[in-house]
Amino acid sequence: MSKLGNIGARLHRGEVSYDFIGHRKIWFGVSLALVVVSLVGLFARGLALGIEFKGGVEYQANVRVTDNSVADFTDAVKATNAQDLGDPVVTTIGTDKVRIQTRPLDQDDIAKVRTAIATEAGVQPNQVSTSQIGASWGDQIAHKAVLALIVFLVLVFLVIWIYFREPKASAAAIIALVHDVLITVGVYALIGFDVTPATVIGVLTILGYSLYDTVVVFDKVRENTRGITGSNRFTYSDAANLAVNQTVVRSINTTVIALLPVGSILVVGTAVLGTGPLKDLSLALFIGIAVGAYSSVFIAPALLATFKEREPGMQALRRRVLAKRGGAVTNASGMPVPAAAAAATAGGGGTAVAERPDRPQDRPRSGGTPVASSRPKSSAAAGRPQPTRKPRSKRGK
Known part of the structure; x- marks a missing residue:
């Protein structure tokens, strides 16, 4: 494993x-x-927001991408002085394509920007793809x-x-x-x-x-x-x-x-x-x-x-659990630690095995083997021998 x-x-x-x-x-x-x-x-x-959400015009052209491609195409588009052009968004796609996105434009300005892009890319205007998305x-x-x-x-x-x-x-x-x-x-x-x-x-x-x-x-x-x-x-x-x-x-x-x-x-x-x-x-x-x-x-x-x-109900359960544990055994974050785990850790006995609520042996038993009481004994009782029960076979009739 x-x-x-x-x-x-x-x-x-x-x-x-x-x-x-x-x-x-x-x-x-x-x-x-x-x-x-x-x-x-x-x-x-x-x-x-992409052009699909805010609307606008997208142009794509095949061109050999260089370090100056973004700046060159941005200047070329701005030079058209199209109405409501704003700042065009120019991005490169791989090493052989450039994409330019602008705000929504009328047909004359779309043609003007398309021609400017084709001139900068060194291709014909019909080789520049154009797609329009309305703002609505x-x-x-x-x-x-x-x-x-x-x-x-x-x-x-x-x-x-x-x-x-x-x-x-x-x-x-x-x-x-x-x-x-x-x-x-x-x-x-x-x-x-x-x-x-x-x-x-x-x-x-x-x-x-x-x-x-x-x-x-x-x-x-x-x-x-x-x-x-x-x-x-x-x-x-x-x-x-x-x-x-x-x-x-x-x-x-x-x-x-x-x-x-x-x-x-x-x-x-x-x-x-x-x-x-x-x-x-x-x-x-x-x-x-x-x-x-x-x-x-x-x-x-x-x-x-x-x-x-x-x-x-959970608050009452927490009070009962803390009372059973003595109310003083906690970890560094303030959460209660089972007494067995705390004792094993304090004694250096290796990894403490925490009690688990999903194991049958850790669940409360209603019958069978008696479970030792966790109630504290008085000092007087601690010094006296405790009574023991005789086996059933040795009890008097």
């Missing part, structure tokens, strides 16, 4: 664990910082994209609510999804990549990927917390943290496997092709998959545990 597989098996059995839920303030702080940076970039720089059509596309996102989030909320029968799970998943969207959009604003319909497709795709990973973790949380209020061994946060440890290696494996081909497409679309749908789609996928994996491990389960711990 590989080293990662061995670690995953030990995490699943509860032999080792990391306190993901106990460090929730750190993860929330990191996410808050990323969201703030994304919002600053979004409002300060704005999104570079671009607005319709933008509205439909926003509507699709809203409908997606509403359906996600309802489906998770029905599946888990828990509105708090739906709320945690939706907050994690919004977190993923804000960071992805913020990166687009900071980098300056064009937002095209391919970008919208990529964003919707990564939302589905993030949701899938979150549902897997939540399903394990539900399995570990089934009937938890009938026991005094584990709090809801303990069981949720165990679920994250049991699924974290799976999340890492699926994320890495998904990022490798998407990263290859991103390199090809950016370095080789220079522009186009591949670059727009792959960038959204790459950022979204990475952020979605982070949120499904560090954010969504911590949010769910935070919401559930506010319920009166």
Whole structure:
């Protein structure tokens, strides 16, 4: 078995664990910082909407690309003095094509700009391809994209609510999804990549990927917390943290496997092709998959545990668990540590094996072998010999 597989098996059995839920303030702080940076970039720089959203005219011409191609074609287009031209957007596609995008123009100005581009490229005007997109059509596309996102989030909320029968799970998943969207959009604003319909497709795709990973973790949380209020061994946060440890290696494996081909497409679309749908789609996928994996491990389960711990039943369970543990055994983050694990760690006896709520031997027993009482004894009682019960065969009739 590989080293990662061995670690995953030990995490699943509860032999080792990391306190993901106990460090929730750190993860929330990191996410808050990323969201703030994304919002600053979004409002300060704005999104570079592609021509499909804002409308305009796009020209493409075959030309040998040089270091001065962008500046030369920009100057050539500006020299036409077309009305409402603005600043043309000139990009190179590979090493043999240039693309120029302008604001919507009338027919005379379109022909004028087309001739200027052909002259700069050294080709005939009919060899310069032209496509026009109206501003109203671009607005319709933008509205439909926003509507699709809203409908997606509403359906996600309802489906998770029905599946888990828990509105708090739906709320945690939706907050994690919004977190993923804000960071992805913020990166687009900071980098300056064009937002095209391919970008919208990529964003919707990564939302589905993030949701899938979150549902897997939540399903394990539900399995570990089934009937938890009938026991005094584990709090809801303990069981949720165990679920994250049991699924974290799976999340890492699926994320890495998904990022490798998407990263290859991103390199090809950016370095080789220079522009186009591949670059727009792959960038959204790459950022979204990475952020979605982070949120499904560090954010969504911590949010769910935070919401559930506010319920009166879970608060009463936490008080009983802390009272049984003595109320003083905690880890560095303030989360309670099982007494057996704390004793093993303090005595240097190797890796502590944490109690697990999903193992039958760790569940409270209603009959069979008596369980030693955890109630403290008085000093007087501690010095007296305790009565013992005779075997049934030696009792008097």
